[in-house]
Amino acid sequence: MNAWLWAATVLAVAGLAPCLVVTVRSGALERLVGLELAGVVATVVLLLLAQGFGRSSYVDLALVLALLSFAGSLVFARFLQRWV
């Protein structure tokens, strides 16, 4: 296990867990903030896993997640701006 995989593990545990807690508490927009941050953290975790496993093709997953998380967050934000 190299440094990249350790970093990915630390991020997945200490980074995604608070986002998960934020996502299940408080109001809708506070949860949306937690979801956006979780998308960023998951993207970075996938990048680090691809580097740690030495499979550069895994980076595509992180790229797709970054783009789709952006689109999803934007749709959520627009939706909540109108109807919440």
Place this chain on the structure above:
Amino acid sequence: MTVRHIIALVLLVAGVTVIVLSCLGVLVVPGAYQKLHFAAPASSLGGVLVGAGLAVEAAVFTSAFKDVFTVLVLAVTGPVVTTATARAVRARDQRQDVQRRDDRPGEDRPGEDRPGEAGPTEGRPTEGRHIEGRHIEGRHIEGRHIEGRHSDDRHSDDRHSDDRHSDDRHSDDRHSDDRHSDDRHSDDRHSDDRHSDDRHSDDRHSDDRHSEPGPG
């Protein structure tokens, strides 16, 4: 190689630290604005630091191209998402303020001294007064169609207008034009005019009388 690896590890640790701290900050801090404030550095600073570590670790730039591109996508889209979410929070807060204000005036509407809504609420009664002043003429002009519509606004005014309407109805035979605002007054004015005409004729007579000795 080792120096580059160390630099890459330093960048990686810095990026991971920033992301973890921002996650903990989002967890701790209350309120949507503060959460957004703590969530912004994760994409724009932590992601960029991790991507820089990956790019430094890769020997050739082309092998880390996708990593750098992904991190750039995160860094570009992060502020956009933050701005959109902040706008949504602002819209929600404004809606809640409007709801609170709508709940409050129902109780103290007779007071009518709210500084926040000074413009519209002060503008409305003056408009109403103007409209009312116009209505007093308008009721006479347009006849009995408006009378039923305005009967629930001010009862005293309607009573007055009814009285005047009865006068109108009596005098409608004579006055078919729209100048009958107050018929009695107008009658008085007519009689005054007639008197003044008489006086003028008297004057004219006196003038005649005065002018008679002139040539004579």
